[in-house]
Amino acid sequence: MKVLMPANLPEALGLLASDGAAIPIAGGTDLLVHWPIRGEAHDRTYVDLSRLDPLKALGWTADELMLGGLTTYWDVIRDGRAREEFPLLVHAARQVGAIQIQARGTWAGNIVNGSPAADGVPVLMAYDAVVVLESRRGREEVPLDRFYSGYKQMQRRPDQLVVAIRIPRRRYSYQVFEKVGARRAQAIAKVGLAVTRSGAGWRVVAASVAPTIRRCPAVEGLLETGTPIASPAALLPAIAQDVAPIDDIRSSAQYRTHVMARVLYHDLRDFWGKRA
Amino acid sequence: MNLDSAFRTPHSALSVSFTLNGAPVAIEIDPADRLLDTLRYQLALTGTKEGCGEGECGACTVYLDGLPVNACLVPTYQVRGRRVETVESLDPASLEPFERSGATQCGACTPGVVMTAWWIREHPDLLRTHTIRELMAGNLCRCTGYDGIIDAVKDAIGDA
Numbered sequence: 001m002k003v004l005m006p007a008n009l010p011e012a013l014g015l016l017a018s019d020g021a022a023i024p025i026a027g028g029t030d031l032l033v034h035w036p037i038r039g040e041a042h043d044r045t046y047v048d049l050s051r052l053d054p055l056k057a058l059g060w061t062a063d064e065l066m067l068g069g070l071t072t073y074w075d076v077i078r079d080g081r082a083r084e085e086f087p088l089l090v091h092a093a094r095q096v097g098a099i100q101i102q103a104r105g106t107w108a109g110n111i112v113n114g115s116p117a118a119d120g121v122p123v124l125m126a127y128d129a130v131v132v133l134e135s136r137r138g139r140e141e142v143p144l145d146r147f148y149s150g151y152k153q154m155q156r157r158p159d160q161l162v163v164a165i166r167i168p169r170r171r172y173s174y175q176v177f178e179k180v181g182a183r184r185a186q187a188i189a190k191v192g193l194a195v196t197r198s199g200a201g202w203r204v205v206a207a208s209v210a211p212t213i214r215r216c217p218a219v220e221g222l223l224e225t226g227t228p229i230a231s232p233a234a235l236l237p238a239i240a241q242d243v244a245p246i247d248d249i250r251s252s253a254q255y256r257t258h259v260m261a262r263v264l265y266h267d268l269r270d271f272w273g274k275r276a
Numbered sequence: 277m278n279l280d281s282a283f284r285t286p287h288s289a290l291s292v293s294f295t296l297n298g299a300p301v302a303i304e305i306d307p308a309d310r311l312l313d314t315l316r317y318q319l320a321l322t323g324t325k326e327g328c329g330e331g332e333c334g335a336c337t338v339y340l341d342g343l344p345v346n347a348c349l350v351p352t353y354q355v356r357g358r359r360v361e362t363v364e365s366l367d368p369a370s371l372e373p374f375e376r377s378g379a380t381q382c383g384a385c386t387p388g389v390v391m392t393a394w395w396i397r398e399h400p401d402l403l404r405t406h407t408i409r410e411l412m413a414g415n416l417c418r419c420t421g422y423d424g425i426i427d428a429v430k431d432a433i434g435d436a
Contacts, residue, residue, distance in 0.1 A: 077405075099395075100344050
């Protein structure tokens, strides 16, 4: 195994540009799971990001919250302004493992890990976050809701690093994050839902019910048009258009669909049938 | 068991210096070493336990720059220039509230539990936003149940 330890961002981007198979490592909370018995992972080259201090802080401007490429869950949990303005970020971060993971895991890592069951990604997507990628060839911005193209497939070239996540500051009249798991703590989502409403419209984002975390345009359309919905079952046609859950070790497709319909129906009961 | 040594191929050594329990250390490591193994097998600090090896159980909890982390998920090269504290840095009396509350039994989780508990004790402001139960959620115990552990943390912070 080889590890490269750049002292700054230009060095890191140079290393990623010269070795297309090198893997950036930040908090290691995914990459080191069961590490001793994962021999194949020991044959790779890693680019350690832990010394890129300027990527650690989160920052506020008049228009946006900008998370750094190395900002952790705990950094956001401890930010008083984030608690007030983007409560779903804090709510989701507090459900990622516990302090030991929150102190190390990064939002950018959650995005590029590409898990359909991620906790950080749905809330970022419901806030219209934009992924900022940088490489030797320049900077590129991709809206998070267009970042994934399939299971673990995403708009990031191997020479690119997520250096920031931009989140527009808006007034939200409704926001909720629901994670349904086997336990309250230390569990991976069977179904995750993040829903927001702002001047930009409704955002309904679902996790663990498709190959990627994704927005649900059919469900959003029901909310935008004020379509009356009289029961969880009435949501099923829209849900079928938006997601494609599977049976796996954590749950079944049928259970996931059922839970998604019930949670959406009950959480949004004040809004069904009311025009935006 | 250190499976790592059984499987890995010969390596190039890395030099790593950091502050461990208040004192400087400088060692040679393999790039594939986890902090957990470096502590236990190279530095003979066996208080930090391996439970699950996947960041679930918290038996390997240590402080990295003052925050509780799972040493099984930290590559040792990442602690260069940083501050690490293990359960050996705590006063042995730290255990007493746990004994009083019946919060120890087989002992495998105890070093990690005590580390997280003492971090809460040293940062009481955390309790303005978090419950003890939420802060302790990353330390699994399969013997005692959790009420004794919560009682012991309350005892430790003087809220019994």
